[in-house]
Amino acid sequence: MHEIDIPKVYETVYHKQLDNGLDIYLYPKQDVEKTFAIFSTNYGSIDQSFSPINQKEMVTVPDGIAHFLEHKMFEKEDGDVFQQFSERGASANAFTSFTETAYLFSSTTEIEANVETLLDFVQNPYFTEESVEKEKGIIEQEIRMYDDQADWRLFFGTIDSMYRHHPVRIDIAGTVESINDITADDLYTCYNTFYHPGNMQLVIAGQFDPQQMMRLIEQNQNEKSFDIPPEIDRDYGDEPIVVDQSEKTIKMPINTPKCMVGIKEKPEALEPNVLLENDLIRDLALDIYFSKSGLHYESLYQEGLVIDSLRLEYMLEKSFGFTAIGASTMEPEKFGQRVKEMLHSIKTDQIDQDAFERVKKKKYGELLREYNNLETVASNIIQYHQLGLDFRDVFPTLEQLTVDRFQEKLQSWIDEDQITVCSIVPEGE
């Protein structure tokens, strides 16, 4: 177990990789009440075509299966795992993202018992055809709930419009039709391939003793046997560099239209050695231009093209990446047009040193604020780990970024055919 000091915030994290491949990060913090634990696999909704464990040929599984699997992990032969956490007053949960499936709990008593339960239930799958069938009704309701949410449809509509083949374009939960095809065997195939400890990380943050906690985890893991970690081939399709559609309109029974402009990343921006820097650059660029202190936000507001605030998103992963700027707007077409113009003007804009230092200051404050929250720190550790990065690197990367470098990197960010505009308009218009 080695110590990782985080100098800026005076905190310490402990790391160890076990023989079975599992990476463990412990972040003790004595002044908080609770402990938060997250057990995550580097497997998300985009991992649909892959070479299963002990098999050479690629298979493709139904849309939404990672999320379905997440739901089914909680059900065991002797009942529901939620119950075990509940009995100790802990609250458990799970989520599936594009690239990750994670199981988590927060608890203020009986932490060690909860950690054991977390490890044991995720490492002990139990799927039957009957229980798989029963889950379909619940997930169907979940999908339909999202279908009614305009913000959700806007976000996924934008991604779908940018990507032609890459599975990021598919809703994380799949569709009512696709989940109907899922079988217990499919779930085992995915589980056995992606839930190997070598593909997983455990982060625990909160009130505990790190030495004692590490011993407990090691003991738990030593009692279980695992195969050698598999080499997993993942196929995301042959994705064109440019966006699939430059415009897309979705009709929904809503009152207030919405519009989102998406910028698809070029693959070179996602290379491991530049990914973190580019991630920061997107963040700072959104701040300079589109946050409430941004020039472009002010114009959009004055022109009556945005109701209240903008929705700003950016996501850079190894196999896909995008930035998005969205809003509720009475004039979606005009909003899309103006935002596009603004994005193109970034190339020729001169950013002054003061403005750049100001957004760096702001970002630094935001990084400090992340340490207010155990969940945020733990999620960051996992995300960085899965990208092959050190979570502390964000501090020096930010410090070293100069206005010249920033300006230079913005030059290659946006071309016309990287941009898509997605709108949601009321039905009958």
Add this chain to the structure above:
Amino acid sequence: MNTLVDNQIDHQDYQLHMIPTTKFKTNTIALKFARPIERDTITNRALLPFVLQKGTKNFPSERELRLELDRLYGAKFSINGAKKGENHIITLTLDLPNEKFIDAENDLLKQGVQFLQEVVANPKLIDQAFDPDLVAKEKETLENKINSIVDEKMQYANMRLVDEMCQDESFGIRSHGYIDDLDSIDGTTLYDTYQDMIKHDRLDIYVVGDVEDEVVKQLFESEFQLARQNPVEIKEADQADADQVSTISEAQKVQQAKLHFGYRTKITYRDENYPALQVFNGIFGGFPHSKLFLNVREKHSLAYYAASRFESHKGLLFVFSGIAPEKYEEAKDIIMKQHESIQEGNISDDELEQTKKAIIHSLKETLDRSRGIIDWHYQQVIGGKQETNQDVIDAIQAVTKDDVIKVANLVALDTIYLLTSEDGGAQDA
């Protein structure tokens, strides 16, 4: 557990609450202006937070205001209005990094207090009134926001349920205001509302963070002055009886129906039955182990969510569920049966114990967030009862099964609200 101390100072113009803790890397300051909610002024008060954020005398545009926040290392600032029982509260919250973590800074907190003083005491005025153009623009923003509530089905259903249930009570007044009132609002009338708020609202100020009381006290003495006189008293909510159960049904283009229930508990924060009400709610629908979740979702796969929540300062309890439209009758029966089952004493020891643990856990978790700490303490101001976190835990521990049964029999169903699809289950309703 760590006991939090609210070091309170009775200033002639406000109550200053200082809650020192080392949990956070930032300091949070909240100003809470409160008065009984009134139909005549609610739309003005709903509009004020929008206008106050758009500029001050020295930062005359929203952008300049936000640039100042960027300079304060990305301080997070918000103003919002909310209903607590039958009072309306306007809260200004500023969260800024603790200067201990920034090498080059030593008076960030002071700058933060100065910023709040500027926003509260120096709004941007033209001839002793708010800028008419700005007011016109923000009226439009508020109108758009009110109009888009119908697009958020869960929120819309909650609002409609309270509309119907509390038509003759001041709790039924919508905290975001009414479109019909907007015409009569201008820069002058809004300025009157503002002055009334600054002068006469009850004002509580909270400071949470790793900072010494003496420093905070001095800062407010020297940097914060308001012209205050004769502050109003906050109001204790009126209680009405649940006579006959009324059922309201509405149809819209939705995929998922929303089935919401409104109950009267007549139990508010200061009531001796309040801890038992918390436990009742926990057994009924507050947690994933609750009867509603287990029966409506897990056992019958009728809904993606089914939960209950109570209103601490009015004496109401609500059930929410998202169901397939055709399952209305079935879901309604199952929800009502869960309540009856608790009334009949169908509560296992496990259920009781688990629920108590979960309530205590969620209290502790709340106290790990600075806004949670503020809201929890402020609840005592509104509720008119002072207690420590340990008192609350002891009170929850002391609740017996009989106490819960007693409360279950005090809780009376008043209104059922169904938002359903235009084709689907409407005929069932």
